[in-house]
Every structure is written in structure tokens, then in C-alpha cells.
Amino acid sequence: MSHNSQLPEEDEAYIDSNEIGEEAAANEEDIDQPMSEDDEDDGQYDEENPEEGYGEGSQQDTIEIDMSNNSSTYFDSHSDSVYLIASHPMLPMVVSGGGDNMGYLWTTNAHPPKLVAHLSGHTESLVAGGFTFDGSYLVTGDMSGQIRVWKAAMRGQKWEFFGSVQEVEEIVWIRFHPKQNIFAAGASDGSVWCYSLEPTLENISVLHSHSMPTNNGLFVNTDDMDTLSLMTISDDATIVNWNVYTSAANYTLTPTDLKGEHPWVSITPSPSGRSVAVGSTDGTVLILGVERGNILSTVSGSTAEDLDLLDKSIEGMSWSDSANVLAVGNVNGEIQLYDVASWRVRRTLKLEDSVTKLEFVPGTPYLLSSGIDGSINKWDVRSGESKWEAKGHNAGVLGFAHQLNGARIISAGDEGVCLVFNDEPKPAAAPAGARPQQLLTN
Numbered sequence: 001m002s003h004n005s006q007l008p009e010e011d012e013a014y015i016d017s018n019e020i021g022e023e024a025a026a027n028e029e030d031i032d033q034p035m036s037e038d039d040e041d042d043g044q045y046d047e048e049n050p051e052e053g054y055g056e057g058s059q060q061d062t063i064e065i066d067m068s069n070n071s072s073t074y075f076d077s078h079s080d081s082v083y084l085i086a087s088h089p090m091l092p093m094v095v096s097g098g099g100d101n102m103g104y105l106w107t108t109n110a111h112p113p114k115l116v117a118h119l120s121g122h123t124e125s126l127v128a129g130g131f132t133f134d135g136s137y138l139v140t141g142d143m144s145g146q147i148r149v150w151k152a153a154m155r156g157q158k159w160e161f162f163g164s165v166q167e168v169e170e171i172v173w174i175r176f177h178p179k180q181n182i183f184a185a186g187a188s189d190g191s192v193w194c195y196s197l198e199p200t201l202e203n204i205s206v207l208h209s210h211s212m213p214t215n216n217g218l219f220v221n222t223d224d225m226d227t228l229s230l231m232t233i234s235d236d237a238t239i240v241n242w243n244v245y246t247s248a249a250n251y252t253l254t255p256t257d258l259k260g261e262h263p264w265v266s267i268t269p270s271p272s273g274r275s276v277a278v279g280s281t282d283g284t285v286l287i288l289g290v291e292r293g294n295i296l297s298t299v300s301g302s303t304a305e306d307l308d309l310l311d312k313s314i315e316g317m318s319w320s321d322s323a324n325v326l327a328v329g330n331v332n333g334e335i336q337l338y339d340v341a342s343w344r345v346r347r348t349l350k351l352e353d354s355v356t357k358l359e360f361v362p363g364t365p366y367l368l369s370s371g372i373d374g375s376i377n378k379w380d381v382r383s384g385e386s387k388w389e390a391k392g393h394n395a396g397v398l399g400f401a402h403q404l405n406g407a408r409i410i411s412a413g414d415e416g417v418c419l420v421f422n423d424e425p426k427p428a429a430a431p432a433g434a435r436p437q438q439l440l441t442n
Helices: 017-023
Strands: 003-005 062-066 073-075 082-087 095-098 103-107 113-118 126-132 137-142 146-153 158-164 171-176 184-186 192-196 204-208 215-222 230-232 239-243 248-253 262-271 275-280 284-287 297-302 314-319 325-330 335-340 344-350 355-360 365-371 376-381 385-390 397-403 408-413 418-423 440-441
Touching: 082 397, 082 408, 095 126, 095 137, 103 275, 113 215, 137 171, 146 171, 171 215, 184 215, 184 230, 192 230, 204 408, 215 262, 230 262, 262 314, 262 325, 275 314, 275 325, 325 355, 325 365, 355 397, 365 397, 376 408
Parallel strands: 082 126, 126 171, 314 355
Antiparallel strands: 003 158, 062 440, 073 418, 082 095, 095 103, 103 113, 126 137, 137 146, 146 158, 171 184, 184 192, 192 204, 215 230, 230 239, 239 248, 262 275, 275 284, 284 297, 314 325, 325 335, 335 344, 355 365, 365 376, 376 385, 397 408, 408 418
């Protein structure tokens, strides 16, 4: 095994406790001021001939875009799309990672954000990672198969490089145990690697069963500290429940067991943890019992007729712990809200483009969604109303994290920018006759 620990070339990162400690208890008195909207166009707008647009190339076509922005601040150190965004569980701090092979650790309660650490050493796009359950470790994974780990010191004021491993060609996902400093990483070759972080970065097991890429995983039966169980899903249409300590399958569900060939791409636990929902690229959603893998219910992730197969793919799911609702989002932009008592659709929400992530705010009926259309919404699933909408991205939102029980949302933008939003009423419409910003295209 390739395994490097405490490498001397890694710099330690430090930030003053006053910059992150003020919100450790999730209390906030001051509201950040909205970010300024600087005009990045070098050309000058022709007031006498508005149809000419900006600068040279006046014969070019114009595309009008909405430049409204209700973010409170932004982080723009990435030079490529941001694929990873994850929040520290207790501090106003996030990790972001992108297609520029860089990761950054930065605070979200300052304007502008305070950079805590450059997470260097990756050689390909950072696509997976986050913090352990207690925030004591930070893990990042990239498309070259490398996993790197940092350890917190001085209550998160300082971060030290802890170790790295590189055993596969590409990391697809990383999942953390909710009660132990253990994580699992799934690879494009179908293998799954499980690691412990205490006292050192150590491989617990390697799980081999899937013949195609594994797309996600979930630790189950997490209250039992004497066992370690993990469910994994794959493009090969199988679902496996693993005994991690023995590297053996507790059970394997095949296409015969699962009523057809369904490449599985999404998995989310029920509030009790006794069942899971799994979603496939063809729009099939199954509710499975964790103990035996029995099918409890089968639903469709779309009510639209004549939908292309690619548009049916389930891109996000989340199970409410207070509203008895399972939310399922697909590439077509539909968000189906299922009543978990009857498994009937209560209502359908709609985005203009593909859903990228869904997550309920714990203890509330509020569902957060993001999409390729650049949207982030907070929905009240009882009424289906959007209670709040983020504005500011001009490209897709590839994911988000939230803090302060959903009052602060941090986005990962396809344009390489992370925006920080503080929950507030929906932005007012532009005044009548207001001239939108314009971009020129050939």
C-alpha cells in the first residue's frame, strides 16, 4: 500500500481563534452586507444605441442574463469548476475543491472570507471529501485516485497534514461514518476502501464485488459500535451490504432481486436508519430494508410522460426527519415529494434544468435544492412554496453546504466561484424598464 504520513513538505495552516470562534455555538448577530456587483466588462455601453451592446463587435448577437445577486460574500480563488463543498460540523468553515486540482479551507462568517489553508498536493480534480463527524479531520479525494488527510489542532485554528494514500485510478465518492473517525471511498474500478483515522491513517478493508464503478455508499446500523456495516451501489445494477471488518458481504442484491437492470446512482437513509432509498439512472426508486435488503416499496422518480431515459436519472434524494416526505430529484429538473406513509406523490416541484443536490434542513419541513440552471431554493414541502431563492450564479450550481440550521448556504459554482448566502426574503424583481447586463457572443 502506498501510504505517506506526516510529510515534512506540507505547511501547517493557522487562523486566529477570534476569526472562527465567534460562531462555534451557531449564534450570529451581524448580517453580512451584500456583495458589490462590479462590472467586469472592459467595453462601454452605448447609451445612444443600446442595441449595439458593449465594446467592439457590435454586429454580434447578444444574450441577456439575469445579474441579480443576493449573496453576502464570495470566494473566487478557484480557476475552474468547484465540485466539492462541505461544511465543518461546528465552525463557520468550509472546504472547497475543484477542477483546478486545488482545495481550500476558508471561513464563511467574514467578508471577504478568511483563507485558512491551501490544500495542495492533488494532481487531478478534487471531486469528493469533507470533515469527519466531530470536525477533527478533513479528507479530500481526486480523480487520480489520491486521498489526502489533514488533522485539526487548537480547536480548528490550525490544520496539519496527516497522510495520504493512492491505490486506485479514480475516486468517485467519499462517505464518513456519522459517529466514528472512519471513512469509505469508492473507486471507478468498483472497489471500495475503508480507512480508520485514529491513531493513524490505516486501511481497515478493501471490498471487492462490483464489476463497474461504484457510485455511492452509506454506513448503516451505525448505533452498533461492535460492527461496521456499509451499503454500496453501482453501475453494475447490484447493491451490497458489507461487513467491513471481515470484508465479506452480509448480502448482495442482484438485478433479479431488484426487479431489473437498474444502474444505481443515489442512496439516502431514512430518519430511523432502518431503511434506505436508492435511485437509478432510469428513474427507478426502491425503498429497501437495511437488515435483509427486502423491497418495501417501488416508486418512479418522474411523472412526466415520454421522458428521455437520460432525463430520468435520479441526481438527488433526501428524507425529511419531520415532514414524512422523501424528496427525489432528476435530470429533467423535477423534484417529487413522496408521502412515506402511502408512497404517493404529494406534489411536484420544478427546476429549469437538472437537479444537482437535495437536502432537508434537519428538524424542519424545509428542503434545499440546487440545479444546473444556477438556482438554489429553500422549499416548504408542506405547501410546495419556495420560501427563499439564491441569486448570483450564471452557471450551474454543482452542490452546496449549509450552516446555522439552513440560515447560511454556501454554493459550489460551475463557473469556479463559491457564493455565501444568508437566508432572506426572495429578491425583488428588477424595476420596470431596467436594462439587463449583456454578454456578447460570436
